[in-house]
Every structure is written in structure tokens, then in C-alpha cells.
Amino acid sequence: MHKWLSVVGIGEDGLEGISAIARSLIDSAQILVGGSRHLAMLPSSDPREQITWASPLDLTIEKILNLRGKAVCVLASGDPMCHGIGVTLLRHIPIAEITIVPSPSAFSLACARLGWALADIETFSLTHRPVSVLASALYPHARILVLSADKTTPARVAEFLTHAGFGQSQIAVLERMGGAQERWIEGLANEKTAMWRTTEVADLNTIAIACIPDPDTALISKPPAIKTSGLPDAAYHHDGQLTKREVRAITLSSLAPVPGKLLWDVGAGCGSIAIEWMRSHPRCRAIAIERNTTRRQYIADNAAALGISGLKIVAGDAPAALDGLPQPDVIFIGGGATVAGLFETCWDALHVGGRLVVNAVTIESEQKVLQWHHQHGGELIRIGIQRTEAIGSFLGWKPSAPITQWVVVKQKEH
Incomplete structure (x- = not known):
């Protein structure tokens, strides 16, 4: 043709x-x-x-x-x-x-106006995405370029930055670049009299942000831009169904995220594994399967707060809820290993070369994992975490429940 x-x-x-x-x-x-x-x-x-x-x-x-x-x-x-x-x-x-x-793209034109190197800039389009996706790029001295959805986007971005603890960030709204009516509007995100709040802004505009955190912004408790796995537990809303930070970091390492690959997070809880999988690279995809309505809302809220869009949330009990989902490249089972048919369904769903990671806490689930390991091989590790706790006026070590983790790559059937 x-x-x-x-x-x-x-x-x-x-x-x-x-x-x-x-x-x-x-x-x-x-x-x-x-x-x-x-x-x-x-x-x-x-x-x-x-x-x-x-x-x-x-x-x-x-x-x-x-x-x-x-x-x-x-x-x-x-x-x-x-x-x-x-x-x-x-x-x-x-x-x-x-x-x-x-x-020339709006990004190229904006960089030429600002003297910014495009290769060093975080870029986003908010045409069909929520403002919250910017959370994944908020860190001190970051430079961000944003394609606006319409004339209301600059004000919404400024409100988001202020709420996120980056109200001191410098914003420039660039309109109609390259034309006779080109105009810049500059100000701080938290500036109530900024021109993008008080004057008509063109629908076709690009936003340039130089990120500056407020003096009292706690970057340790608000770490959305950290790309490494193992965010602080405080970064998540949950009801106790949370893979703790240290175990989560080890689990993400075992899952081995690769751009473009699809993860099934089975029994997702508050969604921490699926979210950090997607945070590892913009092209990583995930489906969070969770039966509990409240926890599904936690997943949605946590994804939005941490700048993740595109996470698919599926309601229902596994393995039935897995029927008809796109074929995964990697599967994580964080609970429910003893559920009848769950392992078999997940194993059958994986293609050759696909990866399965199971975290077992109870003796019964550990026994299941040992059976599967005997049948299919893979690697078994025991994860033990201890934290300090007060013993009178002294400190002692309090161990968390140990985790047995099984990691296996599906081999060609003989």
C-alpha cells in the first residue's frame, strides 16, 4: 500500500x-x-x-x-x-x-524560550490525564513542562502544587508560542494574584514549572518522585493489608519490572506492589485484583496520590476474577495462596518465560509454596525483619512475622 x-x-x-x-x-x-x-x-x-x-x-x-x-x-x-x-x-x-x-513541538519551543535542555525536563500531557500524574515528578529543582488540556489547567496545576507542598514553585504559562500573539504569564504556584487566576488564558498553552518545595514540606513522608522501590509505609492509605516497606522492596526486586510488561497483582490490598511496579517505569502496566470495596478505593486513592494513571483495578475473588484478563508477563500473589485453583489458574495464564512471585505468611500457605517449588523449581527465600521497640527504658528488637518468598520463571513444558 x-x-x-x-x-x-x-x-x-x-x-x-x-x-x-x-x-x-x-x-x-x-x-x-x-x-x-x-x-x-x-x-x-x-x-x-x-x-x-x-x-x-x-x-x-x-x-x-x-x-x-x-x-x-x-x-x-x-x-x-x-x-x-x-x-x-x-x-x-x-x-x-x-x-x-x-x-517544532510546544516542548521544543518552550525550552528555546526558557533556555532549558529538553533532555533534562520531565514532560507531561494533561489532555486526557488527571493533574495528579505530576506527583511522579515532584522533587526539589525538578523542571517540568506540561501540555494543558484547556485554559483552566494552569490554575488547577497551581492548586495541586500548593497542596503537594510545592507552593513556592515558579510557574510560567506560555501561550501561542511562535505566533504574533505569543505571551508569557509568570508567578508562584501559591500566588493568589497570579495572572493565570485573574485573566483569561488561551486554551492552547504550555506550563513550565521550576519545582521548589515549601520550607515545611516533609519530603520523607511525601516521596512521590522517588523511583526506587520501598516507599515509606506512610505514603499509603490502608487498613493493615499492606506489604511492608522492606518486604515490598525485596518483592519488587524479585518481580524484576521491565518496561512494557504487564503485572497481575492478585489480592492487591492497598495496591502498593502494583503502584510501585508502575512507578519503576512509565511503560510498566499493572492490573490490581481485589475483592474488598474499601481496599479498591484505597488502591485508586494511592495511585492518584503517587502520580500513577492507567492502573486497572478489577473487583472480585481470584481465581474467578482473573478470567478474561489480558495475559500477564508477571504475577504476584501476596495472599490467598491456599485458595483452591488460584496457583493453577495463575500458572496457566503465564507464557513461557513469565515470572511468578508468591509471598507466604502462614504455615498453610508456606506448605503450598513448598509443594509448588518441588513441582516447578525456582528460588525460595525467607525474609525476616526486626524493628526496635521500647522495653521499659531500653530498646529491644521485635521481629515481624517471617515471609517465605517463592520466585519462579515458567519454563518450556517437556
């Missing part, structure tokens, strides 16, 4: 700012697709068919797919592959059929 679809990025300077190649793709198209702002850049006398993006977007994508074979050009903002329509289209159409010609 020849390249029938083109995607052309356009900046605020309009058609005058695009390259000769981009212009030729627009001129040779039979059908043009874009937002009303982009289509308005074309001459009013242009006789060609024009399609404006509908809501939901899938309706227009279906129209584009039905035009396969005709010369179609999609007009986009900036770089279509930077949180743009190009990424969406490539989920439906192979690159062999598409020509993409970008203009």
Missing part, C-alpha cells in the same frame, strides 16, 4: 511557517482533516472536502480509514508525534501508509 495519508504539523505562524514538503502534501491532498482552527488557515475559496474532528475522535478516524487509497492530509498542531494525533492514527494505520512532517 502506498503512502496515502499525510500528517502535517503546523505552528502558530500558520501555513507560512511550514516547509516546502509539508506545503506540497497539503496542496496535493484530495481531502483535508483537522480542527476548526487549522482548517480556517486554508483559503476560504478552497473547494476540497474538509472534515472537522468530531467527538469522540474515533468517529473521524473511522471516516479516515474509509478513505484509504485517496490522498488525505491531516493538519495538526506542532509535532504530531509528541502527544499528538500522529500517535493516535498509528494505532490504526501502519507507518508504511503515512507520511508525517512535524513542526
Whole structure:
């Protein structure tokens, strides 16, 4: 199939700012697709068919797919592959059929204005994501660039930063970069008179944040940007069903997160394992399976507080609740090892090379783990943690219940 679809990025300077190649793709198209702002850049006398993006977007994508074979050009903002329509289209159409010609992205333009190195910046799009995802990048002196969803985003970001203990952070809202109406609005996140609160902000804006924690911000108790496993237990809301910090760190090491891999967290409790799995890399995916309604809410709240979006939460009892879920690469069983059929269901779900980690606390669950180890091999370790506790006016060591951990990689069946 020849390249029938083109995607052309356009900046605020309009058609005058695009390259000769981009212009030729627009001129040779039979059908043009874009937002009303982009289509308005074309001459009013242009006789060609024009399609404006509908809501939901899938309706227009279906129209584009039905035009396969005709010369179609999609007009986009900036770089279509930077949180743009190009990424969406490539989920439906192979690159062999598409020509993409970008203009500078909002991130590139913002870095050029601010003198920031793009490689050193944390970047986010809040177009379809909650503001809370920024929590994963909050640390002293971090620099963050954000694509806004609309004109209300700067105020919402400022409120979030203030609530998170980063109210002293410096914010710059950059509007219509590259155009005649380009404007900056600057201020502190906690500044009540900041212009983004008191004046009309353009829907098309980018937010630059230089993170500065408030003097009284306890970074130890609010550690959302720490990427290592084993966050403090205080970082989680829970009812006692929490894999403690030291055990969690060891367990994450045993699970061995890899970008793009999918984890099943079976009997997820407050979701700490699934959340820290996803925090290890932006492309790590997880499904938390939990039967208790209150704990499922804890999982959702903890994920939001720690900047995790995309964690799928499944209600129900395992193994029945596992039926129909996407095939996992890794499975963690933190409880319920004695439930009939649970191990067999999980083992069958894994592909060859998949990894299973089971933490056993009770004697009965440990006996099950020993049986499975005898059948399938793997590694057994005993985790014992002791913490100091007052004994009168002295300190003594109080041991926690030991954990037997089994780690096994599924081998090819003989």
C-alpha cells in the first residue's frame, strides 16, 4: 500500500511557517482533516472536502480509514508525534501508509524560550490525564513542562502544587508560542494574584514549572518522585493489608519490572506492589485484583496520590476474577495462596518465560509454596525483619512475622 495519508504539523505562524514538503502534501491532498482552527488557515475559496474532528475522535478516524487509497492530509498542531494525533492514527494505520512532517513541538519551543535542555525536563500531557500524574515528578529543582488540556489547567496545576507542598514553585504559562500573539504569564504556584487566576488564558498553552518545595514540606513522608522501590509505609492509605516497606522492596526486586510488561497483582490490598511496579517505569502496566470495596478505593486513592494513571483495578475473588484478563508477563500473589485453583489458574495464564512471585505468611500457605517449588523449581527465600521497640527504658528488637518468598520463571513444558 502506498503512502496515502499525510500528517502535517503546523505552528502558530500558520501555513507560512511550514516547509516546502509539508506545503506540497497539503496542496496535493484530495481531502483535508483537522480542527476548526487549522482548517480556517486554508483559503476560504478552497473547494476540497474538509472534515472537522468530531467527538469522540474515533468517529473521524473511522471516516479516515474509509478513505484509504485517496490522498488525505491531516493538519495538526506542532509535532504530531509528541502527544499528538500522529500517535493516535498509528494505532490504526501502519507507518508504511503515512507520511508525517512535524513542526517544532510546544516542548521544543518552550525550552528555546526558557533556555532549558529538553533532555533534562520531565514532560507531561494533561489532555486526557488527571493533574495528579505530576506527583511522579515532584522533587526539589525538578523542571517540568506540561501540555494543558484547556485554559483552566494552569490554575488547577497551581492548586495541586500548593497542596503537594510545592507552593513556592515558579510557574510560567506560555501561550501561542511562535505566533504574533505569543505571551508569557509568570508567578508562584501559591500566588493568589497570579495572572493565570485573574485573566483569561488561551486554551492552547504550555506550563513550565521550576519545582521548589515549601520550607515545611516533609519530603520523607511525601516521596512521590522517588523511583526506587520501598516507599515509606506512610505514603499509603490502608487498613493493615499492606506489604511492608522492606518486604515490598525485596518483592519488587524479585518481580524484576521491565518496561512494557504487564503485572497481575492478585489480592492487591492497598495496591502498593502494583503502584510501585508502575512507578519503576512509565511503560510498566499493572492490573490490581481485589475483592474488598474499601481496599479498591484505597488502591485508586494511592495511585492518584503517587502520580500513577492507567492502573486497572478489577473487583472480585481470584481465581474467578482473573478470567478474561489480558495475559500477564508477571504475577504476584501476596495472599490467598491456599485458595483452591488460584496457583493453577495463575500458572496457566503465564507464557513461557513469565515470572511468578508468591509471598507466604502462614504455615498453610508456606506448605503450598513448598509443594509448588518441588513441582516447578525456582528460588525460595525467607525474609525476616526486626524493628526496635521500647522495653521499659531500653530498646529491644521485635521481629515481624517471617515471609517465605517463592520466585519462579515458567519454563518450556517437556
